[in-house]
Amino acid sequence: MNLPDFTARYLPVIEDALHAALAHNEPALQAHYGMMRYHLGFADAEFRPAQVNAGKRVRPLLCLLCCAAAGGEPERAVPAAAAVEILHNFSLVHDDIEDNSPTRRHRPTVWALWGCAQAINVGDALFALARRTLGGLSHQGISPERILIAGRTFDDTCLALTEGQYLDMAFEKRADVTVDEYMRMIEGKTAALLATSAGLGALAAQADPARVAAYRHFGRALGLAFQIQDDVLGLWGDEVVTGKPAASDVLQKKKTLPVVYALSQTNGAAARLRALYASAPFTADDVPVVLALLAETGARKFAEARSRESHAEATSALVATGAVLPALQQLVSSLLQRAQ
Amino acid sequence: MNLPDFTARYLPVIEDALHAALAHNEPALQAHYGMMRYHLGFADAEFRPAQVNAGKRVRPLLCLLCCAAAGGEPERAVPAAAAVEILHNFSLVHDDIEDNSPTRRHRPTVWALWGCAQAINVGDALFALARRTLGGLSHQGISPERILIAGRTFDDTCLALTEGQYLDMAFEKRADVTVDEYMRMIEGKTAALLATSAGLGALAAQADPARVAAYRHFGRALGLAFQIQDDVLGLWGDEVVTGKPAASDVLQKKKTLPVVYALSQTNGAAARLRALYASAPFTADDVPVVLALLAETGARKFAEARSRESHAEATSALVATGAVLPALQQLVSSLLQRAQ
Numbered sequence: 287m288n289l290p291d292f293t294a295r296y297l298p299v300i301e302d303a304l305h306a307a308l309a310h311n312e313p314a315l316q317a318h319y320g321m322m323r324y325h326l327g328f329a330d331a332e333f334r335p336a337q338v339n340a341g342k343r344v345r346p347l348l349c350l351l352c353c354a355a356a357g358g359e360p361e362r363a364v365p366a367a368a369a370v371e372i373l374h375n376f377s378l379v380h381d382d383i384e385d386n387s388p389t390r391r392h393r394p395t396v397w398a399l400w401g402c403a404q405a406i407n408v409g410d411a412l413f414a415l416a417r418r419t420l421g422g423l424s425h426q427g428i429s430p431e432r433i434l435i436a437g438r439t440f441d442d443t444c445l446a447l448t449e450g451q452y453l454d455m456a457f458e459k460r461a462d463v464t465v466d467e468y469m470r471m472i473e474g475k476t477a478a479l480l481a482t483s484a485g486l487g488a489l490a491a492q493a494d495p496a497r498v499a500a501y502r503h504f505g506r507a508l509g510l511a512f513q514i515q516d517d518v519l520g521l522w523g524d525e526v527v528t529g530k531p532a533a534s535d536v537l538q539k540k541k542t543l544p545v546v547y548a549l550s551q552t553n554g555a556a557a558r559l560r561a562l563y564a565s566a567p568f569t570a571d572d573v574p575v576v577l578a579l580l581a582e583t584g585a586r587k588f589a590e591a592r593s594r595e596s597h598a599e600a601t602s603a604l605v606a607t608g609a610v611l612p613a614l615q616q617l618v619s620s621l622l623q624r625a626q
Numbered sequence: 627m628n629l630p631d632f633t634a635r636y637l638p639v640i641e642d643a644l645h646a647a648l649a650h651n652e653p654a655l656q657a658h659y660g661m662m663r664y665h666l667g668f669a670d671a672e673f674r675p676a677q678v679n680a681g682k683r684v685r686p687l688l689c690l691l692c693c694a695a696a697g698g699e700p701e702r703a704v705p706a707a708a709a710v711e712i713l714h715n716f717s718l719v720h721d722d723i724e725d726n727s728p729t730r731r732h733r734p735t736v737w738a739l740w741g742c743a744q745a746i747n748v749g750d751a752l753f754a755l756a757r758r759t760l761g762g763l764s765h766q767g768i769s770p771e772r773i774l775i776a777g778r779t780f781d782d783t784c785l786a787l788t789e790g791q792y793l794d795m796a797f798e799k800r801a802d803v804t805v806d807e808y809m810r811m812i813e814g815k816t817a818a819l820l821a822t823s824a825g826l827g828a829l830a831a832q833a834d835p836a837r838v839a840a841y842r843h844f845g846r847a848l849g850l851a852f853q854i855q856d857d858v859l860g861l862w863g864d865e866v867v868t869g870k871p872a873a874s875d876v877l878q879k880k881k882t883l884p885v886v887y888a889l890s891q892t893n894g895a896a897a898r899l900r901a902l903y904a905s906a907p908f909t910a911d912d913v914p915v916v917l918a919l920l921a922e923t924g925a926r927k928f929a930e931a932r933s934r935e936s937h938a939e940a941t942s943a944l945v946a947t948g949a950v951l952p953a954l955q956q957l958v959s960s961l962l963q964r965a966q
Contacts, residue, residue, distance in 0.1 A: 314793065315789055315792065315793075318788070383742070384743035384746055385743075402742065403795055406720050406723060407720070409746075410784070410791075411785060411788035411792075413753055413784070414784035415785065417777075417781045418781035418782065418785065421774065421777065421778050424774060429770075430769075430771050430773075431770050433774060434761065434764060434770050434774065441757045441761065444753070445754040445758065447754075448748075448750045448751035449658060451750075452655065452657070452744075452747055453654060453655075455743055467654065
């Protein structure tokens with residue numbers, strides 16, 4: 287089965303599981319659950335049913351694909367797939383507050399519509415729902431021992447997300463972030479959840495611990511490659527493809543890999559960049575100047591090489607799992623070959 | 627063993643488990659974990675070790691006492707006791723942001739010291755740590771099946787906390803909250819976690835499902851009685867005993883049970899109260915006026931009677947568990963006989 291066929295077959299199953307996880311009939315709580323449904327794309331801002339594009343569901347698809355690749359029926363991994371997607375969305379709701387982002391996927395964010403206090407609480411509810419949804423593995427013929435291992439992995443991943451977010455926020459205030467520190471940050475913020483998405487798929491397929499670890503390794507490398515590519519696209523990507531304004535990462539002075547690399551160099555362009563990043567907020571006029579200086583330091587080439595390295599690591603890790611599943615290989619390719 | 631002896635014996639065990647749950651050696655993350663330790667009372671604002679009074683640890687003590695009452699070694703329930711205390715503290719960190727509270731237990735709150743964004747993330751980390759800490763039950767000779775049940779209860783409780791918090795925030799904007807709606811709110815915000823603290827203690831003692839349910843029933847009624855008493859103390863309590871300024875709940879226009887009851891009455895005092903609550907923020911001069919009107923509607927007597935009812939329900943639920951443990955009965959009495 288190729289990726290379009292797999293997606294056509296299993297995306298509706300994932301959506302059904304997400305809908306079921308967010309269902310709640312108590313009239314007094316309709317707005318609480320309505321805000322969650324809004325964020326997932328299942329409702330509009332008046333809580334009427336809607337079908338809005340709310341992300342590509344990369345993590346749950348990866349989870350089901352890894353279950354299939356490890357020899358399991360994809361259905362078995364559905365509770366884990368829904369859980370990782372809900373956890374991802376919890377982190378987005380809170381990140382949007384923390385980053386002061388008014389829009390996501392062309393819609394107002396939860397905090398922008400209903401205020402900070404409600405948005406914090408909505409994120410917390412998604413967190414709890416994610417964990418509860420994972421417990422659905424017990425209806426899939428998976429042993430209690432194995433479900434406890436899945437749960438421990440999930441909890442460690444939640445914690446890793448907060449660690450990555452802590453580092454990301456701490457880096458905003460620092461001019462001397464190293465490439466190693468940056469890698470540690472995206473390890474928590476992006477790679478941990480992709481590792482867990484892949485690993486839980488294999489775990490649901492009853493893979494032994496060594497194979498589960500191999501899938502985690504694959505997911506982690508994929509996450510690193512994906513994040514670094516996202517950093518490159520955030521600076522030099524096509525607005526139509528990325529869905530966010532070109533060079534918005536520059537205007538926000540985000541410490542992405544190309545920037546971290548450039549600021550740590552010793553040449554004249556790096557010195558000028560350091561002065562610019564230490565000064566007042568950027569305006570649109572600064573963007574071409576910053577991009578030119580970044581190019582001069584070789585930052586784009588460096589980041590692209592790093593992304594390729596992680597991509598190669600993901601590819602060989604996938605070979606090491608023994609998986610031969612065209613749809614999974616297609617997902618890997620599609621994630622890492624987005625048009626720039 | 628009486629309550630002071632039980633506390634002297636087991637409070638240090640609880641504190642050790644909390645310390646262990648918050649330990650993390652990675653230098654780059656010292657501030658992330660430091661903020662958590664600060665909130666729990668284990669560190670000062672510079673993250674130096676400290677021993678600050680950070681709450682009475684009512685929930686973990688209740689958990690261990692219920693384990694003992696149900697015939698188990700209290701040590702078995704320690705992971706559950708630490709987990710409920712960490713979960714409680716997660717909710718406090720986020721509530722403080724949502725309620726805009728600058729101080730807690732005579733110290734600045736996490737958001738007041740480090741900003742909203744960090745505080746949201748610190749709360750999230752405590753949430754994940756709470757769930758992970760519960761997993762420690764697997765080192766206590768408790769079966770995986772039973773730990774999965776404990777986990778499901780815990781997840782439902784997390785969700786109930788967010789539901790209670792949602793209702794509490796929604797009530798702020800409404801003048802027509804009913805007593806039933808108020809009871810539903812404190813069911814989620816307070817009673818659910820006390821029910822779970824008691825129930826997990828019994829579960830760790832290998833009690834059968836009916837007995838676990840009886841302990842949950844006890845904990846729930848105790849929570850309702852405790853919360854309503856807290857409402858009464860918030861209006862008429864002694865500042866020295868409650869630790870918060872007298873009548874601060876009036877100044878914040880909190881919709882506590884006496885207020886909800888009074889606003890729903892039909893007499894002249896109620897009409898005047900409704901007009902006052904609909905008008906500009908209160909000043910200190912309004913406090914005696916509001917308190918006199920509340921008294922005139924019989925709100926204090928109503929709330930005290932409701933608290934006594936829930937107290938009586940807790941007492942008979944405790945009898946129904948079959949537990950005969952003086953220390954547990956002393957905890958119940960001490961919680962419900964705080965000086966007014």
